[in-house]
Amino acid sequence: MTSSQTPIFFCHGxxxxxxxxxxxxxxxxxxxxxxxxxxxxxxxxxxxxxMYDNACAEAGAGGMHVVGFSIGAMAALRLAAARPDTVSRVTVISPAAPLSLGNFLPEMAGAPVFKMAMQRSGVLRVLTAVQGLLARKAPGVLINQLFAKSGAQERSLFADAQFVAALTKGMHSSFGTHRSGYLDYLAAYVTDWSAEVRQVQAPVEIWHGEKDTWAPVAMAEAIKNLVSVPCSLQVVPDGEHYSTLKAVRIG
Structure with a gap:
């Protein structure tokens, strides 16, 4: 099986x-x-x-190409570190790097949420409960709140029915049906997981939007500087967070 045919294991945002x-x-x-x-x-x-081990067994493949989007990059990189024999390649898109690698929070639209996660604040659970209610009753209001700091390129995606459907389903899962798991992933993200990034053995490819307001491009540069394997960084001109995901072609 060539690298271009390798099955993909995708870690969502x-x-x-x-x-x-x-x-x-x-x-x-x-x-x-x-x-x-x-x-x-x-x-x-x-x-x-x-889940990854089960996917490998079902695919019967010699390896998998692990792709992570946004905070899903944490899942992708930590998975690659834990499964060096079966992860053949890693691609991270609009990646959110370990917060320990720099003073990123002032540039991140979600900074208040991450600060609450670091403090283990009960306010975060209340916030996500309210967001869950909005996801059910007024998803448009919730989406507008989450994208308040986004630019024109990102907001142009609202005319894309596939994008709106994916976003709406993700909001329902994160703030509603699987809120506990969402909060646990946030708690894992705000810890220092940089040591595991250093352990990644598969080659890494990074795609990041030049104008990303969710995860600053400095995060991509920090990951590139941290890994000890071949790593390429593609900065998408004028790209933002989700628009960069839409722009990337795998295989």
């Missing part, structure tokens, strides 16, 4: 859901895109590893 994968151009490649939040315990990574 946080917030987000499996339908994030529909925004990625993958051609005819087989894609496994599980719901990362669908687990019963407070430990996201064992569940992630189990």
């Amino acid at each position: 946080v917030p987000g859901g499996p339908d994030d994968a529909t925004l990625l151009q993958t051609g005819d490649l087989p894609v496994t895109a599980p719901n990362l939040f669908d687990f019963a315990t407070g430990e996201p990574l064992p569940h992630l590893f189990s």
Whole structure:
């Protein structure tokens, strides 16, 4: 099996859901895109590893191409570090790097949420409960709130029915049906997981939008500087967060 035929294991954004994968151009490649939040315990990574191992067994492949979007990059990179024998390649798109690598929060639209996650604030649970209500009753209001700091390119995606459908499903999962898993992933993200990035053995490809307001491009540069394997960084001119995901073609 050539690298261009390697099946994809997709790690969606946080917030987000499996339908994030529909925004990625993958051609005819087989894609496994599980719901990362669908687990019963407070430990996201064992569940992630189990889903990945099952996907490998079902694919019968010699390796998988792991793709992570946004905070899903944390899942992708930590998975690659834990499964060096079966992860053949890693692509991270609009990646949110470990917060320990720099003073990124002032440039991140979600900074208040991450600060609450670091403080283990009960206010965050109340906030997500309110967001869950909005996701059910007024998803347009919630989407406008989440994209308040986005630019014209990102907002132009609202005319794309596939994008709106993926986004709406991801909001329902994150703030509603799988809110506990979403909160556990946030808690995992705000810890220092930089040591695991250094352990990645598969080659890494990074795509990041020049004008991303969710994750500044400095995060992509920090990941590139941290890994010890061959790593390429493609900065998309005028690209933002989701628009960069839409622009990337795998395979």
